[in-house]
Amino acid sequence: MNERHTISILMENASGALSRVSGLFSARAYNIESLAVAPTEDPTVSRMTVVTTGSPEIIEQITKQLNKLVDVIKLVDLNDGGPHIERELMLVKLRTAGPEQRAEFKRLADIFGGAIVDITEVSYTIELSGTRERLDDFIEAAGVRHVMEMARSGVLGLLKGSKALKA
Amino acid sequence: MTERLRGAEIFVRALADEGVEFVFGYPGGSVLHIYDEIFKQDKVKHILVRHEQGATHAADGYARATGKPGVVLVTSGPGATNCVTGIATAYMDSIPMVVFTGQVATALIGNDAFQEVDCIGITRPCVKHNFLVERVEDLAETVKKAFYVASTGRPGPVVVDIPKDVTANVAEYHYPESIDMRSYRPTVKGHPGQIKRAAQLLLAARKPMIYTGGGVVLDNAAEHLTRFARLLGYPVTNTLMGLGAFPGNDPQFVGMLGMHGTYEANMAMHHCDVLLAIGARFDDRVTGDLEKFCPEAKIIHVDIDPASISKNVPVDVPIVGSVSSVLTDLIEIIEGSDHTPPNRDSDPWWQQIAEWRKLDCLRYDRKSDKIKPQAVIQSLYRVTGGEAYVTSDVGQHQMWAAQFYPFDKPRRWINSGGLGTMGFGLPAAIGVQLAFPDSQVACITGEASFVMCVQELSTALQYGLPIKIISLNNRYMGMVRQWQEFFYDRRYSHSYMDALPDFVKMAEAFGHVGMRIENPADVDGALEEAFAMKDRLVLMDFITDQTENVYPMIAAGKGQHEMHLAPNERELA
Numbered sequence: 088m089n090e091r092h093t094i095s096i097l098m099e100n101a102s103g104a105l106s107r108v109s110g111l112f113s114a115r116a117y118n119i120e121s122l123a124v125a126p127t128e129d130p131t132v133s134r135m136t137v138v139t140t141g142s143p144e145i146i147e148q149i150t151k152q153l154n155k156l157v158d159v160i161k162l163v164d165l166n167d168g169g170p171h172i173e174r175e176l177m178l179v180k181l182r183t184a185g186p187e188q189r190a191e192f193k194r195l196a197d198i199f200g201g202a203i204v205d206i207t208e209v210s211y212t213i214e215l216s217g218t219r220e221r222l223d224d225f226i227e228a229a230g231v232r233h234v235m236e237m238a239r240s241g242v243l244g245l246l247k248g249s250k251a252l253k254a
Numbered sequence: 255m256t257e258r259l260r261g262a263e264i265f266v267r268a269l270a271d272e273g274v275e276f277v278f279g280y281p282g283g284s285v286l287h288i289y290d291e292i293f294k295q296d297k298v299k300h301i302l303v304r305h306e307q308g309a310t311h312a313a314d315g316y317a318r319a320t321g322k323p324g325v326v327l328v329t330s331g332p333g334a335t336n337c338v339t340g341i342a343t344a345y346m347d348s349i350p351m352v353v354f355t356g357q358v359a360t361a362l363i364g365n366d367a368f369q370e371v372d373c374i375g376i377t378r379p380c381v382k383h384n385f386l387v388e389r390v391e392d393l394a395e396t397v398k399k400a401f402y403v404a405s406t407g408r409p410g411p412v413v414v415d416i417p418k419d420v421t422a423n424v425a426e427y428h429y430p431e432s433i434d435m436r437s438y439r440p441t442v443k444g445h446p447g448q449i450k451r452a453a454q455l456l457l458a459a460r461k462p463m464i465y466t467g468g469g470v471v472l473d474n475a476a477e478h479l480t481r482f483a484r485l486l487g488y489p490v491t492n493t494l495m496g497l498g499a500f501p502g503n504d505p506q507f508v509g510m511l512g513m514h515g516t517y518e519a520n521m522a523m524h525h526c527d528v529l530l531a532i533g534a535r536f537d538d539r540v541t542g543d544l545e546k547f548c549p550e551a552k553i554i555h556v557d558i559d560p561a562s563i564s565k566n567v568p569v570d571v572p573i574v575g576s577v578s579s580v581l582t583d584l585i586e587i588i589e590g591s592d593h594t595p596p597n598r599d600s601d602p603w604w605q606q607i608a609e610w611r612k613l614d615c616l617r618y619d620r621k622s623d624k625i626k627p628q629a630v631i632q633s634l635y636r637v638t639g640g641e642a643y644v645t646s647d648v649g650q651h652q653m654w655a656a657q658f659y660p661f662d663k664p665r666r667w668i669n670s671g672g673l674g675t676m677g678f679g680l681p682a683a684i685g686v687q688l689a690f691p692d693s694q695v696a697c698i699t700g701e702a703s704f705v706m707c708v709q710e711l712s713t714a715l716q717y718g719l720p721i722k723i724i725s726l727n728n729r730y731m732g733m734v735r736q737w738q739e740f741f742y743d744r745r746y747s748h749s750y751m752d753a754l755p756d757f758v759k760m761a762e763a764f765g766h767v768g769m770r771i772e773n774p775a776d777v778d779g780a781l782e783e784a785f786a787m788k789d790r791l792v793l794m795d796f797i798t799d800q801t802e803n804v805y806p807m808i809a810a811g812k813g814q815h816e817m818h819l820a821p822n823e824r825e826l827a
Contacts, residue, residue, distance in 0.1 A: 099437055102386065103374055114379045144564070151561035157383040157403055160437040254436065 089140050091120070093173060093244045096135040096153060096162040097254050100126050104158045108135060111156065117141060117149050121175075121241030132160065132254045138242045160254045163246065170247040176216045178204070179237040181229055183211055192229060199225045210235060256428055261390040261421040262287035265354075268397040270297040271429040274325050276316060276688055277301065278309035282329025283369060284356030287421040301688065301717060304709035306333050308681040310340020311707065314349050315682030318668045319643055320689045321474060323350040323404050330356040331369030334415075335376065339675060341411045342380035346672025347495060348472055350409035352400045353377075359419040360388060373415045382410030390423035395430055402433045407440030408559040409472055440558060444575030444583060452530070452554040452571045453587040459528035461550075461603045462488040465511065465540075468495030468671070469533015469557060470577050476500070476664040478581035479532065485588045487595020489607055491519040493534050494656055495671040502660025503640075505598065508607060509616075512540040513808050514653040517615035517817055518607055520808065523548060524815040525606070531555045533577045536566040537672070546813030556580045615806045615819055616657055624799035625774050627651060627726040630781075631658035634696060634724060637781040642694040643668065643686045647679035647703030650732035653804045655698045677706030680723065684710060687719040694722070694785060701727040701795075702751055711764035714791050722784050723793045725757065728800045736803045761793035772797045 098104050105124055112119045120138040127134045139149055150164050165171040183189045192211050196203055201215035215225055219242060226234065246252070259267065265288055269277065278301045281289045292300050303309040306328045313324025324344075328337055334355040344351045358367040374386050383403050385396050396414055404412040456462060464486075470479050476499045483490050483506060490500045491511040500507055509516030511523055523529070529551040534540070541547045547567055554571040555563050563572040573580055598604040618628045631654050634642070644659055645668040646652040652669055661667045668686060670678040683697040704725055714721055726732075734749040761768030767790050771780045777796070784792040806817040 102388075103378075106375070107378065110378055144568075148561065148565060155559070155561050157435070157438045 089142060090146060090166070091138065091140050092146050093165040093171070093242055094137045094139065094150060094153065094162055095165055095244055095252055096137065097127070097160045097252060098133050098135060098156070099158040099160065100131050100133040101158055104133060105135070107156050107158060108137065108153065111152055112139070115148075115152060117145065123241035123243055129254060136241065136243050161252060163252050165244045165246060168246050169250070171244050172247060173218055173242050173244045174216050175219050175222055175242050176214070176240040177222045177225075177237060178212060178214055179226070179229075180210050180212045180235040181233045182235050183209060195225065195228055201225070256426040258424050259427045260287070261393055261416075261423050261425070262291040264390065264393050264425065264427050265397065265416070265421065266291040266295060266298060267427060268394045268429050269325065270295070272397065272401050274298050275322075276685075277325045277327050278303055278312045278316075278685070279327035280306050280309060280329070280333060282333050282356060284330040284358060284418045285327060285416075285421070287418065288327065288356075300327075301684075301713065303681070303713050305707065306336035307340050307677065308684075308707050308710040308713065310337045310351070310353065311343065311675075311678050311681035312685035312688075312710070312713070313351055313353075314340060314344045314678075315645060315668050315685030316689050317344070317349050317351055317685070318682070319665050319686040321665065323352050323401055324685065326351065326353040328353070328355055329369065330358055330373065331371050333369075334371055334373040338376060338380065341377055341413065343670050343673045343675040343678060344411040345380045345382070347468060347670065348409050349411065350405040351411040352404050353411060353413045355413060355415050357386070357415045357417040360417045361419070363417065373413065377413045380411070381413050382408075384413035384415065386415045387417070387420050390420050390425040393420060393425070394427060395433070398430045398433050399435065402435075403438060407438075408562075441560075441574050442558075442576045442579050444556065444573045444580035446583070448571055448573045449580060449583045450587065452556075452573060453584055453591075455528050455552055455554060455571065456486065456488075456530060457588070457591055457593055459488075461525060461527040462486070462530070463522050463526035463528070463551070464488050464490045464530045464532070465493070465523065465534055466490065466496045466499055466532040467493040467534025470496055470499035471664045473533065473558070473577040474664075475533070475576075475578040475581055478578050478585070482581050482585050482588070485585060485595070486593065487598075489522055489604070491515070491523065493537070493540055493671070494669065496534065497656060497667045498661030498664040501662040503662055508611070510656055511814070512537075513542070514657065514804050514806065516657075517613050517806050517819065518610035520814040520817055521610045522607055524813065526551050529553045531557075532581070533557060535562045538566075541566065541814070542808045542816070543811055543813045546815070613819070615817075618802070618820070622799060623774065625771065625777060625796055627654050627728070627796070627798045627802055628658050629774065630724060630726060630777055630796050630798070631655055631698065633777045633781055634698070635659050637778070637785055638694050638696065642666070642696045643683075643690065645669065645679045645682040645686060645695070645697045647699040647706075648674045648676045649700050649703060650728075650736065650802075650804050651698050651700045651703075651726040653733075654726070676703040679703060680721070681707050681710045681713075683721045683723075684713055684717075684719055687721050688717065695719075697721055697723045699723060699725050700732060701725055701729065701754060701757070702731045705755075708760070711761070711766060711791070715765045718789065719791060720787065720789050721791050723791070724781075725793065725795050726798050727754075727757070727795050728798045728802070729754065730800060733804070739803070740809070757793060757795040761791075766791040766793060768793045768795065770795045770797065
C-alpha cells in the first residue's frame with residue numbers, strides 16, 4: 088500500500104547538494120512528487136522538502152538512504168514526526184473575458200485567501216498559498232480552461248508545536 | 255609559522271602528512287603542476303600504470319589487502335572517465351579509496367574545454383562522496399575530509415576533483431590533525447538492548463546459523479568473529495566477500511553460501527531457526543528467491559550501514575554498529591552465560607549438517623585426461639601452503655577459487671564481488687604485491703578477463719613485481735557459456751574466444767616468463783617451478799577442460815534449498 092510522505096532535510100548548502108538528492112531518487116527508482124529547497128536562517132544550511140510516495144518499507148529506505156548522503160545533516164519524516172503543517176505557494180495567470188468573469192475570479196481569490204498581484208486587460212495573476220488540495224480546489228473552481236500558465240513551489244512543511252529541526 | 259605554498263605542493267605535502275605510501279596514477283595536462291611536485295620529493299611513491307582503470311583496481315587491491323585507503327591520481331576528461339569502472343567496483347564492495355582527478359581551470363569549467371568532463375556529475379552515483387575543490391585555501395582540508403569519509407563508517411571511494419588553477423595558486427599550508435563534519439558521524443556502538451535481545455535469541459536457538467560478509471573483513475573483526483563463533487559452537491558461512499574472516503579449514507565452517515555456495519551452507523541457511531547476519535547485505539546472489547529465503551528463521555542483522563538493514567529481507571533484531579564493537583559486546587554476554595558449545599557428534603542440528611556435507615557437493619572428475627580447473631586451484635593451495643594473497647577476475651575461475659582455496663586469514667582473497675568487474679585481477683595483484691613485496695601473490699584469471707587489463711603487465715615489470723598469474727584458459731567466457739548451456743539451449747552466442755593470442759609469447763613480449771600447461775600431470779610441477787622464480791612475474795596458461803561447469807548452482811529466481819549439483823546426479827529440491 089503506497090503512502091504519501093513529506094520529508095524535511097537539512098543539508099550543507101554546498102554546490103551539487105540538490106543533485107545528490109535528486110540523483111538518489113532516480114538511481115534507486117524512488118518516486119518524487121515535489122521538491123523545494125532554499126537556504127535557512129543559517130546560510131550554510133539548506134532546507135529541502137521532498138514529497139514522495141511508496142510502501143512503508145520503501146519510505147523507510149528513502150529516509151535511510153537520504154541520511155546516508157554525506158551532505159545531509161538531519162532529516163525528519165513529517166508524517167512520522169507528529170502533527171505538521173504543509174503549505175505550497177502558487178502563482179496562476181487566469182485569462183479574464185469580461186467584467187463578470189473578472190468579478191468572479193476576484194471573489195474566488197478572496198474566498199481562498201489569495202491576492203491578485205498583477206492585472207492586465209485580459210488577465211489576472213493570483214498568488215495563493217495553502218495545502219496542495221486547497222490549491223487544486225482553487226484551480227478546479229476557477230476552471231482549468233482559464234489557466235494561461237501557473238507555477239507551484241512544491242510543498243513546504245514544519246512540525247507543529249515547539250519541536251524544531253535544527254542543524 | 256605556517257608556510258605559503260602552491261596548491262600542487264600543498265597537495266603532495268597533504269598526501270605525505272596523511273601517510274600515503276603509494277599513489278597509483280597517470281599524468282596529463284591538468285595535473286602537470288602536481289606531477290612536477292611529485293618529481294621533487296620521495297615520501298609519496300608514484301606508481302605509473304598503463305591505463306587509469308588499472309590505477310583504480312591497483313589502489314583497490316592495495317586497500318583490500320592492507321585496510322588502508324588506496325590512492326589514485328589521474329588527469330581530467332578521459333583520465334577521469336577511465337576511472338569510473340574502478341570507482342564503481344570499489345563502491346559496490348565498500349572499499350576505502352580516494353581518487354584525485356584533475357579538472358580544467360575554474361574559469362573554463364562548463365565551457366567544453368579540452369579534456370573537460372563533469373567528473374563530479376559522472377561519478378556521483380558510484381562514490382560515497384565527492385568534492386570539487388574551488389579554492390586553494392580549501393585544498394588541504396578537503397584532502398583530509400576525503401580520507402576521513404573514505405575510511406570511516408561503511409567505507410567507500412571518494413573523488414576529489416581539482417581544477418588546474420587551484421594547483422597553481424598559493425595559500426597557507428596546514429594539514430588538520432582530525433576532522434569533524436556535522437553532517438557525517440557514523441554510529442559505531444550498537445544499541446545495548448538490541449544486543450541483549452540478539453544474544454537471547456542466539457542462546458535459545460536450536461538450529462542457529464552465522465552468516466558473515468565483507469563487513470567483518472573491512473572492520474578487521476576476523477579475530478572477534480572467530481572467538482565469538484567458537485564460544486557459541488555454531489555453524490558459520492561466509493559470503494564471497496567475507497571469505498577468510500572465519501578460518502576456511504575450521505570444522506565449524508560450512509563453506510561459502512549463495513549461487514555457487516556449498517550445499518550444506520545453503521541448506522543450513524534454509525532450515526535454520528535463528529540467523530545472525532554480520533556485515534553482510536543479503537545480496538541477490540546470496541538469497542536467491544526472497545520469497546523462499548530462510549522461512550523459519552528469526553533474523554538478527556549487525557551492520558554499520560542502517561540502510562543495509564531490512565533493505566532486501568525484513569529483520570527481527572536490527573543492530574547498527576561496527577562489527578568489532580558489536581561482537582565485543584556479544585562476546586561479553588555469551589561469556590557471562592552458562593552456554594556450552596553443542597557437541598558436533600551428537601547435536602541434532604550438526605548431525606543434519608553432517609548429512610548434507612556427505613553429498614560432497616564440490617566433487618569433480620579427478621581422473622580426467624584434461625586439466626580440471628578445480629585441480630589447478632587445489633594444486634595452487636598446496637604449492638603456496640594456503641598462505642598466498644589471491645586476486646581474481648570474474649567468472650567461473652573466480653567461483654572455483656572461492657570454492658577450492660580455503661582462506662584461513664582475512665584480506666587474502668581479493669575479488670570484485672559486487673560489481674563483477676572483469677579485468678580486476680592483474681592490477682589488483684599489483685597493488686597487493688607492492689604492499690607485501692615478500693609475500694606470494696597469485697592472480698587467478700581466465701583468458702577472457704585477463705586481456706581486459708593486460709597492459710598492466712608493463713607496470714608489473716617496471717616495479718619488479720613477481721606476481722604469479724594462473725590463467726584457466728578454456729577458450730570461452732566460461733560463465734557466459736555455462737548460462738547459455740543451461741538456459742539458452744546451448745546457443746553459445748559470442749562467448750567463444752576465437753583468435754586468442756599466444757599467451758606465452760605475450761608474457762615474454764612484456765618482459766616476463768610465460769608457461770603453457772596442457773597435461774594434468776604437469777600442473778603441480780609448473781606451479782612449483784613458477785613460485786620458485788621469486789623475482790619474476792610468471793604467466794601460466796593452463797589449457798583446461800572446456801566443458802567444465804561451476805557446481806553446485808542455484809539458478810536465478812530459485813530458493814536456497816533448490817540447488818542443483820553436477821549433471822547425472824540427482825537434482826535436489
